[in-house]
Amino acid sequence: xxxxxxxxxxxxxxxxxxxxxxxxxxxxxxxxxxxxxxxxxxxxxxxxxxxxxxxxxxxxxxxxxxxxxxxxxxxxxxxxxxxxxxxxxxxxxxxxxxxxxxxxxxxxxxxxxxxxxxxxxxxxxxxxxxxxxxxxxxxxxxxxxxxxxxxxxxxxxxxxxxxxxxxxxxxxxxxxxxxxxxxxxx
Numbered sequence: 001x002x003x004x005x006x007x008x009x010x011x012x013x014x015x016x017x018x019x020x021x022x023x024x025x026x027x028x029x030x031x032x033x034x035x036x037x038x039x040x041x042x043x044x045x046x047x048x049x050x051x052x053x054x055x056x057x058x059x060x061x062x063x064x065x066x067x068x069x070x071x072x073x074x075x076x077x078x079x080x081x082x083x084x085x086x087x088x089x090x091x092x093x094x095x096x097x098x099x100x101x102x103x104x105x106x107x108x109x110x111x112x113x114x115x116x117x118x119x120x121x122x123x124x125x126x127x128x129x130x131x132x133x134x135x136x137x138x139x140x141x142x143x144x145x146x147x148x149x150x151x152x153x154x155x156x157x158x159x160x161x162x163x164x165x166x167x168x169x170x171x172x173x174x175x176x177x178x179x180x181x182x183x184x185x186x
Contacts, residue, residue, distance in 0.1 A: 067162035068094045070177065075157045082146040086130075086163075091139040095165060107131055107139070115141075116171035119153070125171070149174070156180060 050056050069090040071077075077084050096104045106113045112131025119126060129143035149155055158180025166173045 066164050067175075068164045070160060070162045073155060073157055073159045073161060073180075078150050078156050078159075082150075083140040083142045084145050084149070086139045086141065088137075088139060098165060098167075112142075114143075116169075117141075118166065118169065118171050118173050119149070120173050120175045122153070 069087050071087070074085075091107075096108075103113050107130055112129050114127045115130045117126045117128050118124075126144060126148040128141040128145055128148070130139070130141055132139050153176060155161075155176070159176060160178040160180075162175045162177045164173050165171075
């Protein structure tokens with residue numbers, strides 16, 4: 001056979017491999033390669049041994065939703081009532097567990113607290129008042145919700161939003177996840 005780029009054609013492989021034994025050049029590489037190959041093998045004995053020890057070395061990947069809550073906006077979230085209702089479970093089971101206790105008291109029993117909210121889509125920060133409505137016990141964002149989010153972002157009924165607490169920045173992170181389809185005009 002002839003030459004191909006300075007290499008004898010008979011020595012050229014067209015087989016695609018992720019690992020080739022001939023790549024190893026010393027016994028340390030060989031030991032490392034055997035250990036790595038073993039990661040992909042999980043025998044029945046390995047499983048039984050781990051169950052007996054009540055441990056697991058198997059990696060399980062799970063999709064994690066970063067949002068503390070997702071909400072499909074309702075008419076009352078977008079109309080002139082100027083408020084966003086937040087699920088009680090999110091507030092009491094997530095945010096109240098991580099927020100400063102003085103802040104929680106102000107929100108639950110007093111006039112509320114201003115919270116920094118980062119609009120991740122537009123890279124802008126806003127301040128919204130967060131409090132509990134005494135009449136209904138609902139938790140709501142008010143003061144600037146309508147101006148800074150509903151009108152500025154063109155939010156409407158049917159849009160889906162997501163919100164989570166950003167630990168590093170000590171603020172809420174807001175995103176529009178899905179825009180509702182535009183109504184058809186005839």
